[in-house]
Amino acid sequence: MSQLNVPDEDHIVRYVGWNQVAKDADDTVLGISAEAFRRRYNEDGLSVNWLERADADAANKLRRTVELLTAGIAIGKKSRVAIANVAAFKAICVSRHARVRIVHIPIDGNEPHSEVRQLSRDDDEILELLASESVTAHHLCLDVLS
Amino acid sequence: MTSIFGNAAIRQSLGITGLGQSLSFDAAGTKALFQSTEEKNFTASSAALASAPAIKSTEERLFDAKASAKIYTAQVEVAMRINENWRKQLFRQIDSVLDADEWMLGDEPLTTESYQTFLRLMFIIQPRIKPGLGMTSDGNLMAIWQADDMRLTIYCFGDDDLRYVLSYMEEGKRRTAAADASIFNVRKLLAVFQPDKWFGNEPA
Incomplete structure (x- = not known):
């Protein structure tokens, strides 16, 4: 069965733990670090959620997405979600000669779950570019849920 | 056996509270941990903590990592010219990156x-x-x-x-x-x- 590509005009949302948030020595948040986009050794793809696919009206899609991303886990008070446009994300990868696919991979309890495939976990520069250029917004999970 | 963190003043100065009370080491090991401030290779986590139970909870592993980092800092703070303000900041940062409430399942402690x-x-x-x-x-x-x-x-x-x-x-x-x-x-x-x-x- 062919996998559905997440459309270029849509957005992906990535859960970012506190240790992958870029901050200064006083823990003032500066942005999202490249490490937030590095998949683990045992992961085939980078786990994200397809924002527009969330089963909620437009105003509540991010809230619903965070609910799905954090279901069953203890949410850190300082954990965040980072939002990126699919086209911009892929364009950055292409600029570094990486042809990634962002595909819809539903999982139990999280239908909009998707994955970024063929993104190297070892290309530090592409991960830095994604962190600094593709993220259009990032929010505290608890703020989104409140 | 005496607790390496049994001295309240040391515990306070290192910012170590809670789980540390359950960790203990023999007296010789304790002395060895603090005898040098210029040792390159600090082995508290691998040697002194090796006697602890094999299976530890995430909180215990995070505590061990915090303790190792803080003890190493205390060991080298004179040689590495770590002043009190910076040490306090470092300890706060160590607590922050090893905060059990923020920990992501599957991550390895420092x-x-x-x-x-x-x-x-x-x-x-x-x-x-x-x-x-x-x-x-x-x-x-x-x-x-x-x-x-x-x-x-x-x-x-x-x-x-x-x-x-x-x-x-x-x-x-x-x-x-x-x-x-x-x-x-x-x-x-x-x-x-x-x-x-x-x-x-x-x-x-």
């Missing part, structure tokens, strides 16, 4: 080897602006500096090995660079990028 490399890096480059800290999922510390739209991240591995990743804007385009380094040559490798804009030091 390794002692990574922390040693980080502290030795700080001693060598002596940045006026101290970095923010983050961690990789496999337990390595990241030192992060950001000045305007320029960011420098230095990954600290064991054996004084590093990897730096940086990005900056040039003529409207974001440029990046990354390379392996060691604490001994990182300043030289970064020189072309004028790292003092991140470190806040006077240009050499």
